[in-house]
Amino acid sequence: MKIAVLGTGVVGRTLGARLAELGHAVTIGTRSPEATLARTEPGAMGTEPFADWAAANPGITLASYAGAASGAELIVNATTGSASLDVLAQAGRENLDGKVILDIANPLDFSHGMPPTLFVKDTDSLGEQIQREFAGARVVKSLNTLNADLMARPGTLPGSSTVFVSGNDADAKHTVTGLLKDFGHEDVIDLGDISTARGTEMLLPVWLRLWGALGTPAFNFKIVR
Numbered sequence: 001m002k003i004a005v006l007g008t009g010v011v012g013r014t015l016g017a018r019l020a021e022l023g024h025a026v027t028i029g030t031r032s033p034e035a036t037l038a039r040t041e042p043g044a045m046g047t048e049p050f051a052d053w054a055a056a057n058p059g060i061t062l063a064s065y066a067g068a069a070s071g072a073e074l075i076v077n078a079t080t081g082s083a084s085l086d087v088l089a090q091a092g093r094e095n096l097d098g099k100v101i102l103d104i105a106n107p108l109d110f111s112h113g114m115p116p117t118l119f120v121k122d123t124d125s126l127g128e129q130i131q132r133e134f135a136g137a138r139v140v141k142s143l144n145t146l147n148a149d150l151m152a153r154p155g156t157l158p159g160s161s162t163v164f165v166s167g168n169d170a171d172a173k174h175t176v177t178g179l180l181k182d183f184g185h186e187d188v189i190d191l192g193d194i195s196t197a198r199g200t201e202m203l204l205p206v207w208l209r210l211w212g213a214l215g216t217p218a219f220n221f222k223i224v225r
């Protein structure tokens with residue numbers, strides 16, 4: 001498939017590289033390609049400058065959000081949750097209509113320090129907000145309950161663990177589930193419509209505290225049944 005990954009951070013890079021490895025044509029979307037390539041300092045999380053990463057991944061192209069989305073069959077929202085609606089608006093409603101949006105963002109609020117809280121929960125979710133705002137798109141929430149490395153390569157953990165999908169469109173969930181299985185996810189649970197994204201987004205407070213307790217983000221949930 002032709003896949004647009006919106007976001008140049010660790011998550012976007014990790015998934016972009018994995019998708020390209022699996023044979024997909026990947027374009028990374030950013031606000032300003034020129035500015036992104038011109039940065040020479042490490043990112044906030046110590047990530048290498050994007051230009052260096054791009055040089056090591058020559059098969060992946062860089063474009064504006066709209067440029068990446070316009071030619072894509074599937075769009076991965078790998079942006080910060082607080083910026084997701086704005087970024088998708090910049091991608092262009094006309095470039096999203098009819099397309100699958102794999103939403104992996106979380107509604108994390110860092111305004112009061114660490115650990116972050118959620119800026120939407122209980123009666124709504126970021127996944128639902130995206131689906132309402134871009135009603136012509138087919139939003140599937142998934143992969144937001146584990147770190148980037150395990151999103152792309154779950155086999156680095158012993159045994160199998162669980163990921164979830166939420167969305168209103170059965171065909172879109174089927175497409176996303178196929179990608180998840182290509183990544184190596186063996187246990188994929190369809191929770192139901194997009195409102196069930198409330199549950200997976202609300203796992204983040206638990207996930208963050210598990211990270212603190214375990215001292216590593218290299219873990220995932222397993223639903224035993």
